[in-house]
Amino acid sequence: MKTLGHFGKVLAIAPHPDDEVLGCGGTLARLVDEGADVTIAIATKGNPPAFLAEQVERVMQETQKAHHILGVRDTRQMGLPAAALDTLPAAQTNSAFAELIGDIAPDTLLLPFIGDIHLDHQIVFLAAMVAARPRNNDAPCQILAYETLSETNWFAAPTTPAFVPNVFVDISATLGRKLDAFAAFESQVRPFPEERSIEALKALATLRGSAVHARAAEAFMLVRQIVRSA
Template identity: 40%
Template sequence: MHASDPQTVLVVAPHPDDETLGCGGTVLRHVQRGDRVHWVIVTAVKTSHGFSEERVRSRDAEIDAVARAYGFAGVHRLDFPTMTLDTVPKGDLVGALGRVVKETSAQILYVPYRNDAHTDHAAVFDAAAACAKTFRYPSVRSVRAYETLSETEFGIRPDDPGFRPNLFIDIADQLDKKLEIMGIFASELGPFPFPRSEVALRALAQLRGSQSGVMAAEAFMLLKEIQ
């Protein structure tokens, strides 16, 4: 495989908006270069989970609009109940995510950081890690953990060394579009200093850019790479 060949990318989001917060600009770059990008949404809000019909309709509309804005090759909704993944058997999560990895022959996985404050993120990371075993999922060549504003920086586990990026992707040309797409998730945003705000998102992109010599960047922990 050559670097210029189209690749199949799987962006694993515990909740809708995590993909945009963590790697929205990178997703846009992948799509622009002709890669096949699939969006996995692990959790869902449903009336059976105690959410109102209005909230369910609103979230479904947001997901549809975001999918169109990115131009995803596929959207895979696993429909586990939100905010309760720590109660779901790990085998169920691995099985559901693993089926998508195999169906898409995903080569690059973007996953949440293991020590984010939200327990859903930890559960999704663990499931994704199980789906990166080469002898079971040979298509997977790269695994990259993204940071999620409002979760990564609020993890306070004493044994956590912190998010230590070793991969930076230039998103100077994609940042405005990323912020525009994030605006679709109106219910998840708030005014600065709320962490999920346009000001905070732009500031983080500029900080990561300053660390990598570009105007704006997204940062990742490269956990696995086979070349």
């Protein structure tokens, strides 16, 4: 099997805790296994009264456990307001992501899909793309959008952007860790046939894998790729 060495330093941005596991957890685990430098940034945090303090603390603990299972040691909490990114001035949101991306200087950026139904997902994508503009050689060379069960497929495609993957990462060896990492989010897991279930997540990985003759895969849409000279 070929390695993911061309990903270089990787930054995966999740609008909310567990999005990164649902969308690219298997890929992140594989990258860690191959020795890649991987960072996960959680964009938002729940604030009262919409979110109870004990609920927020529980999810943060679940996040730590999930990332430990994946093997990711660098987790950044951006602390932007969950389910309320649209209440912030665009300049403030863009600045937060510019600081994050400037600090990490990733080669590969993994983002939620612009066509997700949750507005937080859309804003995170747009703000990260503003921050990742190729104004210098430190800009990310590869930007991929991942799919999130219960978000990516619930909008109104083709009226809205449709997720049509053109990059597939074989996660046959790390699917188990992806599922275990999602199971760590006990407050978020739902019983099948709800989409946020272990069974549905495994089924999607099997489906994406079968599209490229693999036992399991994660699918992405390539947003931009820059092949620089040596």
